[in-house]
Amino acid sequence: MDRFLETFFNPVVMAQYTPDILAGVWVTLQIAAAIIVAGIAAGLALACLRSYGIRVLNVFIICYADIFRALPPLVVILILYFGFPSIGIQLSGPMVLFIVLAATLAAFAEEIFWAGFSSVEKGQWEAGIATGLGFTRTLTYIALPQAFRLAIPPIVNRVLAITKMTALGSAIGVSEILSSATTAQSFSGSATPLTMSVIAYLAIFLPMVAAARWLESRTAWKKR
Amino acid sequence: MDIFIDQFFNIEIMRKSFPLLLSGLWMTLKLCSAVILLGLIGGLFVALGNMSERRWLRWISIAYTDLFRALPPLVLLIFIYAGLPFAGINISPFAAVVIAFLLNNSSYYAEVYRAGLISVAKGQWEAAQSTGLTPAQTLIHVVLPQAVRNVLPDLLSNTVEVVKLTSLASVISLSELLYNAGMARSVTYNASPLVLAALFYLVLLWPLVRLVSHFQRRLAA
Amino acid sequence: MANRPMLEVVALEKRFGPNTILKKIDLKVAESELVFVIGPSGSGKSTMLRCCNRLEEPTSGDILVNGRNIMAGTRRDLDRMRLQIGMVFQGFHLYPHMSVLKNVTLAQRKALKRSKAEADARAMNMLEQVGMAHKADAYPGELSGGQQQRVAIARSLALDPKVMLFDEPTSALDPELVGSVLKVMKDLKSKGMTMVVVSHEMAFARETADRVVFMDGGVVVEEGTPDEIFGAPKAERTRAFLSRVSG
Numbered sequence A: 001m002d003r004f005l006e007t008f009f010n011p012v013v014m015a016q017y018t019p020d021i022l023a024g025v026w027v028t029l030q031i032a033a034a035i036i037v038a039g040i041a042a043g044l045a046l047a048c049l050r051s052y053g054i055r056v057l058n059v060f061i062i063c064y065a066d067i068f069r070a071l072p073p074l075v076v077i078l079i080l081y082f083g084f085p086s087i088g089i090q091l092s093g094p095m096v097l098f099i100v101l102a103a104t105l106a107a108f109a110e111e112i113f114w115a116g117f118s119s120v121e122k123g124q125w126e127a128g129i130a131t132g133l134g135f136t137r138t139l140t141y142i143a144l145p146q147a148f149r150l151a152i153p154p155i156v157n158r159v160l161a162i163t164k165m166t167a168l169g170s171a172i173g174v175s176e177i178l179s180s181a182t183t184a185q186s187f188s189g190s191a192t193p194l195t196m197s198v199i200a201y202l203a204i205f206l207p208m209v210a211a212a213r214w215l216e217s218r219t220a221w222k223k224r
Numbered sequence B: 001m002d003i004f005i006d007q008f009f010n011i012e013i014m015r016k017s018f019p020l021l022l023s024g025l026w027m028t029l030k031l032c033s034a035v036i037l038l039g040l041i042g043g044l045f046v047a048l049g050n051m052s053e054r055r056w057l058r059w060i061s062i063a064y065t066d067l068f069r070a071l072p073p074l075v076l077l078i079f080i081y082a083g084l085p086f087a088g089i090n091i092s093p094f095a096a097v098v099i100a101f102l103l104n105n106s107s108y109y110a111e112v113y114r115a116g117l118i119s120v121a122k123g124q125w126e127a128a129q130s131t132g133l134t135p136a137q138t139l140i141h142v143v144l145p146q147a148v149r150n151v152l153p154d155l156l157s158n159t160v161e162v163v164k165l166t167s168l169a170s171v172i173s174l175s176e177l178l179y180n181a182g183m184a185r186s187v188t189y190n191a192s193p194l195v196l197a198a199l200f201y202l203v204l205l206w207p208l209v210r211l212v213s214h215f216q217r218r219l220a221a
Numbered sequence C: 001m002a003n004r005p006m007l008e009v010v011a012l013e014k015r016f017g018p019n020t021i022l023k024k025i026d027l028k029v030a031e032s033e034l035v036f037v038i039g040p041s042g043s044g045k046s047t048m049l050r051c052c053n054r055l056e057e058p059t060s061g062d063i064l065v066n067g068r069n070i071m072a073g074t075r076r077d078l079d080r081m082r083l084q085i086g087m088v089f090q091g092f093h094l095y096p097h098m099s100v101l102k103n104v105t106l107a108q109r110k111a112l113k114r115s116k117a118e119a120d121a122r123a124m125n126m127l128e129q130v131g132m133a134h135k136a137d138a139y140p141g142e143l144s145g146g147q148q149q150r151v152a153i154a155r156s157l158a159l160d161p162k163v164m165l166f167d168e169p170t171s172a173l174d175p176e177l178v179g180s181v182l183k184v185m186k187d188l189k190s191k192g193m194t195m196v197v198v199s200h201e202m203a204f205a206r207e208t209a210d211r212v213v214f215m216d217g218g219v220v221v222e223e224g225t226p227d228e229i230f231g232a233p234k235a236e237r238t239r240a241f242l243s244r245v246s247g
């Protein structure tokens, strides 16, 4: 047991590397926030565009959403990070991470919002247009608020899943939590930094998971 | 434009790396079948624990699902693969991947099952039990088939996520599809093998993604 | 033999939290007898019926079926006991993912361990009896409510129960479909089945019931022949209830 504590919870190592891990937490939080804002905004914009029913555009949107839902983000990350420099586009690790994960979130968000739009009754659209609001204002004031309510639980779950993927940054040298921890692990020769990364992620995501569970139980209850 | 095609869609390089990627795909499929199968079974037990009448069982399974949904799978993988040897436990990369993703996925599958089990009317349990079926028989023959049908889109989309997840195994040098593509890239200094790997994933998963959307639309209607 | 109780409820008590829903209920149902239970909403009729096969766990008291106490014994014994007690629900509860035939054979196969041939034959026989044999391959979603309820009755009957419990079997049906279900129940009665029926079909009770039990507030207020209860109710509460439902 002592040996176990010594290996995974060594206080000396903990004290030494806490600043590094905290720096990693800060990086993770910044990138995650940027991904959430950009991904949801882009997803919402795409879903709104799709509701105008312009054929060519919709084919493009649907293909985009399908591809980014089907591709493992790590594959896209590696293509951008290793492939783009050779055609003269230099992107930093954090930038690549942000672009790929925001694009992935946008694809999922588009599908979720679109499902929300589709579930708004036809009569609601007709009522809006019949009262002279026009398409865009009917979309903004009538369809969107209703679609939003339906979309919240799945969006929250998807946001959680994708912000957790910021850990992929460790594969391209982004100094977020996991890569700070693995670096510290190899310097210290102790597993303690890995434990610290686990604790850091739990501190960030456990409250969000619990909140998502609460949110889901609340909406499920309301449906009845 | 030429340089773009040469760097990303170089047919010659793609053809040369094709066999290597194919063997990687084989490993990816092996990983998938292990993780999906075990995850589907494990998730069911966690879900049943979650709905148990015993309080402690409920608490354990909720703690389990929340814990492993909060941890990024890559962190779990690194912790198991790089951390456990410190405790004197050495495991193969394959085993590390299976264990890490199983913990992660059984939690996600458990949540899906739970939603499905809740969606089956209580009267179904009562009718089956009033005809003398045991609780296990009721679950297997009456409740589970309906539950699975009700959450088929979610089960399917979760399965898509598992397949995508296996690409993380490349980080610990397990020679699956993405790892082999990365190898080919570093030998050729060309991103085409990675693009080819992406195409493999698309061929594998695009139909499933379409199917998920199709199911969702049908259930919503 | 004729008057041996097939179902016996002894000092049955049921509490939900602080509320006592059933207060020391006693009821004897003889072999081949049809007991008809009436009472206002919330009086505990469903709860009593559901206690008889322990879908609802009694707080105290005993339930004897054919002389054997279903409150004693293991979980396994309970599953076996439930085979002897058929139950028909207001909402049918057919299994939507199985054909009519499979609905009727499932418990025969899994609980009674009958062979497929035997279970199929028995199921067709029962479906014949309720006039549903022609729909053996249909799915519940394709049937009317009355048809579904008749299949549900066949599902119970196929297990050769000693007692059949009916909880408002026709309340969820359109008026024109009620008759077909009541007719099946009447046939059952004439074949000598022991039955307990909770229902609002008073005309059916007059014609078919051997005994009518009036429940209110978790107790049996009054019981007697249909003529006694409908013709000359003794208790004030019974009279008030009957005038409300008939008026």
Ligand SMILES: Nc1ncnc2c1ncn2[C@@H]1O[C@H](COP(=O)(O)OP(=O)(O)OP(=O)(O)O)[C@@H](O)[C@H]1O
Residues within 6 Å of the ligand: C016, C021, C039, C040, C041, C042, C043, C044, C045, C046, C047, C048
């Ligand atoms: N699971 C439960 N938890 C708490 N109270 C319950 C539960 N089931 C029933 N009750 C209460 O028990 C009482 C009797 O219910 P029951 O369903 O037996 O009445 P009933 O006579 O069948 O009425 P109805 O004619 O409306 O079907 C009601 O007050 C009801 O609120």
Ligand SMILES: [Mg+2]
Residues within 6 Å of the ligand: C045, C046, C047, C167, C168
């Ligand atoms: Mg009732």
